[in-house]
Amino acid sequence: MKKTYNIAVIPGDGTGPEVIREAKKVLTATASKFGFNLNYIEYDFGGERYLRTGETLPDSALEELRKAHAILLGAIGHPAVKPGILEKGILLRLRFELEQYINLRPVRLYDERFCPIKDKKPEDIDFVVVRENNEGLYAGAGGVLFKGTPHEVAIQESINTRRGVERCIRFAFEYARKRHASTPWRGLTQEDIAAGRRAQVTLCGKTNVLTYAFDLWERTFHEVGEREYPDIKRNYAHVDATTMWFVKNPEWFDVIVTDNMFGDIITDLGAMIQGGMGIAAGGNINPNGVSMFEPIGGSAPKYTGLNVINPLAAICAGAMMLDHLGETAAANAIENAVIYVVRNKLKSLAAGKMGYSTSEVGDMVANAV
Template identity: 60%
Template structure:
């Protein structure tokens, strides 16, 4: 029996999580996956009512789970950073979820804002380092509130942290090789026996200490994978080329901050935030991994029943992959693809008028078919 923690959270989080759980219940029965859920009341409403964000006792209960499904964190009534640092970053750091994994995949039937690009052109995987860089909270103020104020925010990068992230990216590239070679390789690359590509995204020409460490580690680890091509892009060039020629990217590995930025760009390429799933992974399984749609709490549409639930559904599929139930994960992705390929219900972000529940039901019906 697998224990799964559920944090519906804020805004549209409870709405989309409900649809993800309905899909999980169905595939669990179809594939014989036995699990139990424990729901956790965490988020803005609880904080405003009690002043609590995430207690040690709740953290211990979450640690007993194999995985966590998160809806969203963020509330307009709570100062910025309180919930994000107190819940999201605390879970990522305390549970050593050092990989943030974000697929960028354009499904047939979904429009991308890039002209003349289709599903064959947009299919990349971003491996974002998740426990270091500017997010560790090292810094402070001097003379705060005065004209001479100084604010410092320090990027922290360790060899161990960088290496485990880079190695994970190369391993993911090898797994993707099982689905066939990367179309972006040159004939010379293919003749040399290369099957996939990993691109390091950094800023080595300016961040000459931290990103020198990233580049040296990338080159050293990469030599252990002669079948994987090594590529490098400055982050600004990467953003430009993701728009102009997304087909040149296969697996991207990058820092915490840069990964945060380019994955939102990737979400737009794949049709919007409503389709963007993610996993915060503890690859060794020493603590639970956490899966979440990346669209946030979207307070402007909370309670209207029009949020796209597919990112939550696809996050459930990522969770099942992590829990070694790949058949159920694949079943969910096929159902989502079927719903998107047909002229069926779509939420307003995809140009339709359907509700969150109607799209969720369409996925369930596709699973039952």
């Protein structure tokens, strides 16, 4: 009997429904080939529902979503809704209440034609960012005094707990170990390999200025690494230096672990060096609960309904979802199909410049699986 996965689908706003349509097309074709079923349960959360009902995410929906095997999200953001309402009411609430404490962002270049950095090839840009997803500046701690006056005071606090930091760091080490289970990372020296190292994890922070938060991060990083992961090389880089090395020497990175704010920033730069938002996918992970997968770009309202948006990020998010569910062969088949289409078919990864429509790109990937 075929295994069935219940997938909660939130197409969302703007071009979200268009890219999710293509992701489902590819996922359905892949499931058929690899012998499992995907049962999609759709939800209309987003800007249109909010404008109609004043509701972002009902409490009852959270209980339903907890019962799904995974969540596939399109995009959240509506031009008629004040920024922050949908993002906090839907995205952040899902991440926090479902305790999706890891944001996982692979950064992999599929075709050097689409890299804005001169002379960088696919083997040079192949790393993963592990971003803490439930704490930091995004925890919502702070307040305002004397708002609207010349004496206004705004305070935004970064919350970092030993529990939250340690579980994020441990996830990064485990992911690095799994990523190089068969072959050591190509950036290791012969001395590293002789010492039994298989992979590298870089802590990205700002220890010289954020002396409380990143003292906790740095101590935890080295304590956990030394005690439990002698096979993983440990490295540290300030966040400003990290952005510099992303551009100058991205091949220096294997797995990066960082806090919520820094992770949010550096992953957008990562998207650009891998070819743009049209190819960048991410996962919001609860290793012991329900996880959510999404293209990291926005809702792109100016392209809505034109059938020109790049669906590959959503398709790659679907591949990440299958890998998370244990369907690794199926996930690899989707990624290989995406690589084939990118290298052999597309003129660009930008919306309206691909040489094909959104639906045609989805068809090509589905046929290549």
